[in-house]
Amino acid sequence: MKTTAYLNRLFGCAGRTAVVTGASSGLGAAMASALAQAGANVLAVARRRDRLEALAEETKSMEGRVEPCKADLQSTEDIAHIAEEVTRIFGGCDVLVSNAGSGIRAPLNRMEESDFSNALHLNTTAQWQLSKALFPLLKSSGSGRIINVASVYGLGAPVMHGLGAYTTSKHALVGLTKSQAVEWARHGITANALAPGYFPTELTESALADKELSARLRSFTPQDRFGDPSELATALLFLASKASPYVTGVVLPIDGGWTAW
Numbered sequence: 001m002k003t004t005a006y007l008n009r010l011f012g013c014a015g016r017t018a019v020v021t022g023a024s025s026g027l028g029a030a031m032a033s034a035l036a037q038a039g040a041n042v043l044a045v046a047r048r049r050d051r052l053e054a055l056a057e058e059t060k061s062m063e064g065r066v067e068p069c070k071a072d073l074q075s076t077e078d079i080a081h082i083a084e085e086v087t088r089i090f091g092g093c094d095v096l097v098s099n100a101g102s103g104i105r106a107p108l109n110r111m112e113e114s115d116f117s118n119a120l121h122l123n124t125t126a127q128w129q130l131s132k133a134l135f136p137l138l139k140s141s142g143s144g145r146i147i148n149v150a151s152v153y154g155l156g157a158p159v160m161h162g163l164g165a166y167t168t169s170k171h172a173l174v175g176l177t178k179s180q181a182v183e184w185a186r187h188g189i190t191a192n193a194l195a196p197g198y199f200p201t202e203l204t205e206s207a208l209a210d211k212e213l214s215a216r217l218r219s220f221t222p223q224d225r226f227g228d229p230s231e232l233a234t235a236l237l238f239l240a241s242k243a244s245p246y247v248t249g250v251v252l253p254i255d256g257g258w259t260a261w
């Protein structure tokens with residue numbers, strides 16, 4: 001077998017359909033693009049439709065097709081709409097990349113309860129709700145894949161104050177990932193999580209713009225640099241591919257060594 005055919009058989013996504021949430025910017029846009037480049041049809045989900053349309057345009061020359069889907073993951077109606085749209089447009093779903101998330105910065109002793117609950121709702125509850133809505137499609141796929149985007153703060157406490165709610169929600173997302181892996185293994189679905197370190201995106205913009213904080217965060221990274229969103233592609237395709245059916249319940253840090261200390 002030729003090298004390209006071999007790699008395609010292992011990691012190619014032609015004929016597969018993925019839902020990618022938070023695809024309007026940062027890591028989600030990079031992952032939606034990587035999946036389309038590998039041949040997958042992608043339902044790109046977020047609230048900012050114009051950004052999703054721009055992504056669909058940018059990826060037009062790729063083998064896979066990107067279709068925008070405007071949805072707010074804080075709304076149960078919108079979550080149901082995502083499942084309807086992926087069925088209507090592509091006829092099913094093989095891969096869920098549950099990436100949308102946000103990080104409220106407030107110290108635990110002064111935080112409003114509504115801010116704490118909102119962080120938990122978006123970063124954990126909504127991820128479960130969407131996986132539940134897509135479960136019948138992932139099961140019918142026969143090789144369903146869930147990739148939850150957690151964080152190094154899903155594995156340990158943050159090195160800066162103010163991220164307690166975010167950290168709690170990402171630890172819970174790791175728990176959800178392992179529970180999905182165990183409960184849905186018999187349905188041919190795997191569930192794994194990526195745990196990124198620091199990557200420059202809208203989410204980290206203000207922290208990385210602060211020179212002192214940025215230097216401190218780099219000092220916690222053995223490679224002494226932040227990641228580039230494109231550096232998630234290889235891990236993503238490995239976990240999304242049909243060729244990794246025996247890998248489930250795993251959390252894979254992509255962090256320049258942050259969690260290796």
Ligand SMILES: NC(=O)c1ccc[n+]([C@@H]2O[C@H](COP(=O)([O-])OP(=O)(O)OC[C@H]3O[C@@H](n4cnc5c(N)ncnc54)[C@H](OP(=O)(O)O)[C@@H]3O)[C@@H](O)[C@H]2O)c1
Pocket residue numbers: 021022023024025026027028045046047048049051071072073074099100101102103122149150151152195196197198199200201202203204
């Ligand atoms: N960047 C990092 O260093 C880093 C590190 C560890 C983990 N992560 C995780 O990676 C994921 C992506 O973050 P990012 O860094 O790429 O940040 P980002 O650029 O701010 O992207 C966040 C995405 O989530 C979407 N989103 C937020 N709230 C939403 C809602 N209610 N409904 C639907 N979509 C919503 C946003 O789209 P709209 O605003 O258009 O809705 C956006 O596309 C997050 O889960 C984050 O916790 C990031």
